[in-house]
Amino acid sequence: MGNKKRFWESEISNSTAYYLYYTRLLEKVLARFEWFNLPDTIDARFLEMALVTDGHVLFFEDEELGGLLALRCTLTGGFNIYNEALRRDVFSNSGYHTVRSINDSVLIYNNFIRNGDWMTIRNYASRLWEYDRIIDINVRAQKTPILIRSTEQEKYSLLQVYQKFAGNEPLILGSDHLSPNALEVLRTDAPFNAPAIYALKIQLQNEFDTYFGILNESETKKERLTNPEIAVNSGSTMAFRNNALAMRQMGCEAVNKAYGTNIWCEYRQAQDELLSGGADDGNVYSRASDDMRESGRED
Numbered sequence: 403m404g405n406k407k408r409f410w411e412s413e414i415s416n417s418t419a420y421y422l423y424y425t426r427l428l429e430k431v432l433a434r435f436e437w438f439n440l441p442d443t444i445d446a447r448f449l450e451m452a453l454v455t456d457g458h459v460l461f462f463e464d465e466e467l468g469g470l471l472a473l474r475c476t477l478t479g480g481f482n483i484y485n486e487a488l489r490r491d492v493f494s495n496s497g498y499h500t501v502r503s504i505n506d507s508v509l510i511y512n513n514f515i516r517n518g519d520w521m522t523i524r525n526y527a528s529r530l531w532e533y534d535r536i537i538d539i540n541v542r543a544q545k546t547p548i549l550i551r552s553t554e555q556e557k558y559s560l561l562q563v564y565q566k567f568a569g570n571e572p573l574i575l576g577s578d579h580l581s582p583n584a585l586e587v588l589r590t591d592a593p594f595n596a597p598a599i600y601a602l603k604i605q606l607q608n609e610f611d612t613y614f615g616i617l618n619e620s621e622t623k624k625e626r627l628t629n630p631e632i633a634v635n636s637g638s639t640m641a642f643r644n645n646a647l648a649m650r651q652m653g654c655e656a657v658n659k660a661y662g663t664n665i666w667c668e669y670r671q672a673q674d675e676l677l678s679g680g681a682d683d684g685n686v687y688s689r690a691s692d693d694m695r696e697s698g699r700e701d
Contacts, residue, residue: 419531419534419535420527420528420531423526423527423528423530423531423534424523424524424527426527427523427526427527427530427610428454428520428523430611430614430616431454431519431523431614432447432450432451432454433670434614434615434616434643434646434669434670435450435646435647435650435667435668435669435670436667436668436669436670437449437450437665437666437667438664438665438666438667438668439663439664439665439666440472440665441469441470441663442469443467443468443469443470443471444470444471444472445472448472449472452472452473452474453510453511453512453518453650454512454518454519454520454523455518455519455520456474456512456518457511457512457513457516457517457518457519458475458477458509458510458511458512458516459472459473459474459475459509459510460472460473460474460475460490460492460502460507460508460509460510461507461508461509461510461653461657461660461661462490462492462500462502462506462507462508463506463661464500470657470661470663472510473492473493473494473498474492474493474494475490475491475492475493475502476490476491476493477489477490478490478491479503482504486504486509487504487509488503488504489501489502489503489504490502490503490504490507490509508653508656508657508660508661509653510649510650510653510654510656510657511649511653512646512649513645513646513649514645514648514649519614522613526606526609526610529606530603530606530607533599533600533602533603533606534603536595536599537596537599537600537603540592540594540595540596540599541596543592544592544594604619611639612636612638612639612642613642614642614643614646615639615640615642615643615644615645615646615647615669616639616643617636617639618639643669647667647668647669650667651666651667653667654666654667
């Protein structure tokens with residue numbers, strides 16, 4: 403019964419650690435982009451969530467609900483010569499359902515290969531969780547660098563002694579029945595590898611950030627950088643960022659053309675300013691922002 407209980411406690415601990423990493427990484431990905439001039443009928447958070455998880459979101463007008471919507475959909479009914487879905491089955495957890503076609507709706511994609519990011523996020527969350535568990539085990543091994551071998555008769559008594567030891571009790575008392583000749587203590591001498599594993603964990607986090615176009619410590623100097631310097635030093639990050647941003651902006655242009663709206667999307671510049679030490683007059687993204695202001699896209 404005790405072994406089963408410890409197994410489930412370990413499972414709960416593992417599941418919690420994984421869930422914390424998954425939600426933390428997902429939140430980071432969802433916060434990358436800012437949407438401008440969305441109508442009140444569209445939720446920006448839901449829009450990004452659909453793009454990240456499904457790889458696409460559908461813009462269309464609903465006469466009954468009275469406005470432009472952006473909802474999840476499945477792509478069915480064949481494709482045209484450019485691999486655009488001809489039929490789009492819209493659905494919602496509320497039970498809402500409708501069918502749209504390529505002629506009365508517009509798809510916005512998450513990236514150029516049109517897939518979601520949830521599998522990538524899960525992969526990194528699983529690996530980061532695994533590194534954390536290795537660190538925990540290695541640190542715990544420094545506290546208990548011994549292996550105890552005993553007779554079956556002394557097993558329960560020794561387990562009680564170990565629990566007190568693991569609980570940091572200042573004084574541990576043994577019973578008269580605990581025989582010193584009935585056990586053998588073997589030193590494991592586990593090496594302290596936690597710092598090296600932690601360094602790998604940081605590298606993995608930086609790799610995740612690079613993949614999602616987020617500047618990270620591996621790409622910046624300790625002293626303050628200007629945004630043009632950041633752009634030069636972070637080629638891979640900018641390539642991944644532009645992949646996602648370009649598809650959103652192309653989608654905005656298609657929606658604006660179809661429905662006469664003024665919707666636009668930009669990367670949240672504040673993330674770069676925070677890492678580089680503040681805003682800079684040479685902002686590499688100022689041109690897009692200025693164009694948006696001049697065209698009236700930004701309120």
